[in-house]
Amino acid sequence: MINSTPHDFSIEALRAGDRAEFARMVDSYSAPIYRLGLKMLGGAQDAEDVLQNTFLNALTHLPDFEGRSSISTWLYRIAANEALMLIRKRKSNVNLEDLQTDADDDNPMPETFVDWSALPENELLTGEGKDVINAAIQKLSESLRVVFILRDVEGLSIKETAEILNLTETNVKTRLLRARMALREQLSAYYGERTTQKENQ
Amino acid sequence: MNDHDRKNCKALLGTLSEYIDGELPAELCAEIEKHLEGCENCRVVLNTTRRTIDLVHAPADEGVPDDVRERLFKRLNLDDYLRPIK
Numbered sequence: 001m002i003n004s005t006p007h008d009f010s011i012e013a014l015r016a017g018d019r020a021e022f023a024r025m026v027d028s029y030s031a032p033i034y035r036l037g038l039k040m041l042g043g044a045q046d047a048e049d050v051l052q053n054t055f056l057n058a059l060t061h062l063p064d065f066e067g068r069s070s071i072s073t074w075l076y077r078i079a080a081n082e083a084l085m086l087i088r089k090r091k092s093n094v095n096l097e098d099l100q101t102d103a104d105d106d107n108p109m110p111e112t113f114v115d116w117s118a119l120p121e122n123e124l125l126t127g128e129g130k131d132v133i134n135a136a137i138q139k140l141s142e143s144l145r146v147v148f149i150l151r152d153v154e155g156l157s158i159k160e161t162a163e164i165l166n167l168t169e170t171n172v173k174t175r176l177l178r179a180r181m182a183l184r185e186q187l188s189a190y191y192g193e194r195t196t197q198k199e200n201q
Numbered sequence: 202m203n204d205h206d207r208k209n210c211k212a213l214l215g216t217l218s219e220y221i222d223g224e225l226p227a228e229l230c231a232e233i234e235k236h237l238e239g240c241e242n243c244r245v246v247l248n249t250t251r252r253t254i255d256l257v258h259a260p261a262d263e264g265v266p267d268d269v270r271e272r273l274f275k276r277l278n279l280d281d282y283l284r285p286i287k
């Protein structure tokens with residue numbers, strides 16, 4: 001999550017080409033942008049491309065930045081677009097499943113009802129557990145994935161997520177519900193089995 | 202599970218995300234909580250969805266790897282500002 005407020009930076013100085021101020025901004029926002037790339041694309045090299053392209057792009061467009069949105073929103077928007085562009089470049093054809101996710105209004109009903117929520121964190125976030133979580137995020141369609149990452153991984157508000165992605169808040173909420181349900185289902189399949197094994201011991 | 206229950210479950214699941222985010226009016230929350238009391242499946246879905254969100258939340262102290270930061274600063278011609286972190 002980005003802890004610093006946008007007012008930590010002088011927009012005037014940034015627009016005037018102040019290198020020290022730009023470096024400070026890069027350091028403040030690198031972590032969330034790198035993470036966004038990692039979670040969107042799944043690989044370190046792609047995440048680094050997203051990171052570099054985001055700031056190169058920001059550098060080019062800073063003179064046009066009018067401050068209508070916060071710097072944070074503006075940078076996230078550039079980063080999200082970079083990530084989506086890279087994903088589309090990687091894909092050779094249109095993913096039909098992806099289009100259906102958005103067209104289908106009915107939410108899938110949950111299928112797994114094992115309550116694994118009381119398992120301690122050190123049992124949930126093992127190396128394997130983290131891999132399962134990351135793989136589950138990768139399985140979301142990119143339109144759900146980007147919403148889920150901004151809202152639940154980065155902890156941004158519905159409003160800011162909507163602003164970054166140019167979506168309505170209602171649209172963000174719909175996608176968020178779907179993403180959360182899909183992820184819950186996948187984690188339940190994995191952790192649920194461990195809970196059942198534990199109970200049978 | 203009868204049809205009436207299933208319909209209630211479906212309605213609850215449709216609002217689950219907003220319920221978790223605390224964005225629903227009190228009246229609706231009370232209705233949801235009443236359903237949750239009598240429906241174990243929905244309780245499990247609520248608990249595990251909350252836990253899912255907890256687990257994915259990024260740690261605040263996570264940074265970029267040093268070599269990634271170094272290459273970024275070089276790419277941006279910010280070498281002069283590449284002081285050691287902290």
Ligand SMILES: [Zn+2]
Binds near residue numbers: 206209213241
């Ligand atoms: Zn129910």
